[in-house]
Amino acid sequence: MKKNKKNLRIFMPGTSYYLWAAMALAILVAILDARYGVPAFLLLVFLFFHSFRSNYKRQKEITSYIENLTFNIESASKDTMLNFPLPLIVVELNGTVVWYNSQSRIVFGDEKLFDKKIDTIIEEFKPDDLFDEEDNISRIVDINYRHYRMLGNFVKTAESSGMGSYILLLYFIDISEQVRLKKKYDDERVAAGVIVIDNYEELMASVENTGPHQLLAEIEKMIKHWLGFTDGIVKKFERDKYFIIFEIRYLKEIKNRKFEILDEVKEIKLGNKIPVTLSIGFGINGNSLIENLNFAGASIDIALARGGDQVVVKDGENLSFFGGRTRELEKRTRVKARVISYALRELIDQSGQVLIMGHENGDIDSLGASLGVFSIARCRNKKAHIVLNKSNASIDRLIRKIKQEYEYEDVFITKSEAMDLNNDEKTLVIVVDTHRPSFTECPQLLEGAGRVVVIDHHRRGAEFIHDPVLIYQEAYSSSTCELVTEILQYIDDKLKLHPIEAEALYAGIVMDTKNFTFKTGVRTFEAASFLRRKGVDTSLVKYLFQNDITTYNSISEVIKGVEVINGSIAVSTVPENIKNQQLISAKAADELLSLSDITTAFVLCSLENQISISGRSFGNLNVQAILEKLGGGGHMTVAGAQLVNESMESAREKLKLAIANYIKENIEEV
Numbered sequence: 001m002k003k004n005k006k007n008l009r010i011f012m013p014g015t016s017y018y019l020w021a022a023m024a025l026a027i028l029v030a031i032l033d034a035r036y037g038v039p040a041f042l043l044l045v046f047l048f049f050h051s052f053r054s055n056y057k058r059q060k061e062i063t064s065y066i067e068n069l070t071f072n073i074e075s076a077s078k079d080t081m082l083n084f085p086l087p088l089i090v091v092e093l094n095g096t097v098v099w100y101n102s103q104s105r106i107v108f109g110d111e112k113l114f115d116k117k118i119d120t121i122i123e124e125f126k127p128d129d130l131f132d133e134e135d136n137i138s139r140i141v142d143i144n145y146r147h148y149r150m151l152g153n154f155v156k157t158a159e160s161s162g163m164g165s166y167i168l169l170l171y172f173i174d175i176s177e178q179v180r181l182k183k184k185y186d187d188e189r190v191a192a193g194v195i196v197i198d199n200y201e202e203l204m205a206s207v208e209n210t211g212p213h214q215l216l217a218e219i220e221k222m223i224k225h226w227l228g229f230t231d232g233i234v235k236k237f238e239r240d241k242y243f244i245i246f247e248i249r250y251l252k253e254i255k256n257r258k259f260e261i262l263d264e265v266k267e268i269k270l271g272n273k274i275p276v277t278l279s280i281g282f283g284i285n286g287n288s289l290i291e292n293l294n295f296a297g298a299s300i301d302i303a304l305a306r307g308g309d310q311v312v313v314k315d316g317e318n319l320s321f322f323g324g325r326t327r328e329l330e331k332r333t334r335v336k337a338r339v340i341s342y343a344l345r346e347l348i349d350q351s352g353q354v355l356i357m358g359h360e361n362g363d364i365d366s367l368g369a370s371l372g373v374f375s376i377a378r379c380r381n382k383k384a385h386i387v388l389n390k391s392n393a394s395i396d397r398l399i400r401k402i403k404q405e406y407e408y409e410d411v412f413i414t415k416s417e418a419m420d421l422n423n424d425e426k427t428l429v430i431v432v433d434t435h436r437p438s439f440t441e442c443p444q445l446l447e448g449a450g451r452v453v454v455i456d457h458h459r460r461g462a463e464f465i466h467d468p469v470l471i472y473q474e475a476y477s478s479s480t481c482e483l484v485t486e487i488l489q490y491i492d493d494k495l496k497l498h499p500i501e502a503e504a505l506y507a508g509i510v511m512d513t514k515n516f517t518f519k520t521g522v523r524t525f526e527a528a529s530f531l532r533r534k535g536v537d538t539s540l541v542k543y544l545f546q547n548d549i550t551t552y553n554s555i556s557e558v559i560k561g562v563e564v565i566n567g568s569i570a571v572s573t574v575p576e577n578i579k580n581q582q583l584i585s586a587k588a589a590d591e592l593l594s595l596s597d598i599t600t601a602f603v604l605c606s607l608e609n610q611i612s613i614s615g616r617s618f619g620n621l622n623v624q625a626i627l628e629k630l631g632g633g634g635h636m637t638v639a640g641a642q643l644v645n646e647s648m649e650s651a652r653e654k655l656k657l658a659i660a661n662y663i664k665e666n667i668e669e670v
Contacts, residue, residue, distance in 0.1 A: 353382065369433055424450070623636065
């Protein structure tokens with residue numbers, strides 16, 4: 001633009017040039033008049049006339065040049081449109097086609113496009129879309145079974161009262177071959193997977209007569225038959241593990257068939273007393289085969305941590321879960337508990353101090369497990385604190401009992417106090433009863449912690465604490481208190497457990513098993529027996545769970561407003577005027593399961609700026625899978641979720657939609 005302005009100044013000099021020329025002319029006239037006696041007036045007239053005539057002629061030449069240039073440009077533009085080598089159509093802003101060139105027949109055939117709406121010939125492109133586009137349009141469209149890159153831009157055609165009139169030019173580039181090649185490339189990428197036989201030791205021990213070899217042969221035969229149509233590779237690399245690899249295009253078909261291998265292997269009856277179940281992990285869309293294998297390894301770890309009998313697919317950072325309809329099988333061996341206890345003891349001994357943290361709005365399981373870990377730190381002569389921002393109705397009675405003991409005078413600290421203490425790389429942070437950083441009492445504490453340990457009994461979700469040094473996560477366990485109790489038995493023979501600590505651990509087991517009704521196994525009773533030997537008074541524990549008249553009436557209000565879905569699923573909400581909503585929500589959900597014909601219950605309540613959902617089930621519906629769709633988690637029979645910045649009506653509708661989708665996907669389960 002600057003170059004053009006310079007050229008214009010050469011053709012049409014500005015006022016400054018005229019001023020200098022006039023001054024020079026005046027000086028010249030004065031010299032001629034003085035020396036030769038030439039009349040100044042005549043000379044001035046002659047020079048002025050000559051200047052005017054030259055300037056007029058020059059202006060005329062410039063005008064003619066510009067007019068000719070404009071005409072040539074317009075002619076060139078018209079000629080370009082008429083002979084444009086690509087299919088081109090002109091569209092008004094209301095979506096009407098006003099012109100198209102002969103090349104358009106390549107795209108649209110002999111169809112008459114004039115005066116038609118753009119959405120009648122290109123279904124993906126609506127007239128209203130024009131106002132959402134930027135100055136230039138670029139998108140892929142399908143026309144007559146071919147793929148085109150549709151490019152376009154807005155062109156100003158005229159001006160009226162300062163407002164411009166616009167049309168849209170659209171032209172099409174055939175990219176069908178590129179799309180075909182991309183699809184072929186995508187389809188032929190490699191999907192890597194790992195299959196693990198769940199509870200291999202227990203399964204083999206349960207086999208009678210035929211022996212384990214025939215059972216393993218039948219399992220392998222079914223796996224190979226399941227993947228036979230993929231022309232992939234199935235290779236056994238450990239006694240209970242198989243490596244699989246095939247083209248990713250077959251994974252969609254496997255998903256559509258709902259990973260039927262999970263159900264088929266359960267039908268194997270070759271003398272085994274417990275059913276055969278598999279855990280499968282897939283890794284896809286990594287940058288290399290090695291990365292896909294790493295994804296598959298991470299997926300199988302998550303599948304096993306969630307209780308097995310399910311499939312986890314890791315696509316980059318995204319995780320998808322399938323199956324998981326079988327109850328977790330208890331592991332009889334306690335070898336892992338002993339190994340974890342030794343490792344935890346070493347970590348505590350190497351630490352300067354220990355900070356223990358449960359989940360936000362803690363319950364008795366979280367608090368009991370925290371006290372159990374506190375007793376381990378005390379046994380190892382390490383200073384320890386429990387991070388607890390505030391109490392709530394579900395733990396108020398236990399907190400009051402703890403604070404009556406002088407030994408626990410400074411055991412509880414807030415998150416701000418914890419952040420002040422976390423100034424040493426030797427600080428050990430132990431997280432109990434959750435594995436999700438956003439659910440902890442102080443997520444920021446994890447970011448600056450030197451080392452982090454996770455002890456949890458919930459099924460593993462997509463969100464997980466980053467890079468912990470030690471993980472003890474067993475989904476079969478009734479509670480985190482059960483896991484901590486097992487660890488306590490191997491820490492030190494001289495470990496002294498205070499009565500309040502034993503009662504808190506026992507109370508956590510009682511709460512999560514609903515008085516030894518749900519998720520109760522042999523190891524649950526063994527843990528309870530150990531605590532009983534340590535002096536637990538069961539009558540005092542029962543006091544922690546007593547309801548007052550107000551609480552009982554509040555639970556009745558929730559039950560009175562219940563809505564029954566599908567004949568067996570109860571959904572209700574806690575009225576806004578009721579206090580201690582989270583406690584009432586959990587207790588009401590438990591109480592609803594005592595009603596005849598009710599097998600699953602969900603209760604919603606308001607909690608500050610979020611809606612909390614408590615889910616309970618006898619196991620015929622997986623409440624964890626339902627609430628995972630809403631960002632929650634837990635177990636098959638006990639789960640929860642929190643919806644932030646949602647109204648009660650909106651949260652309830654989202655819950656009902658999640659239930660409907662789950663039932664649709666798992667009809668045979670219901």
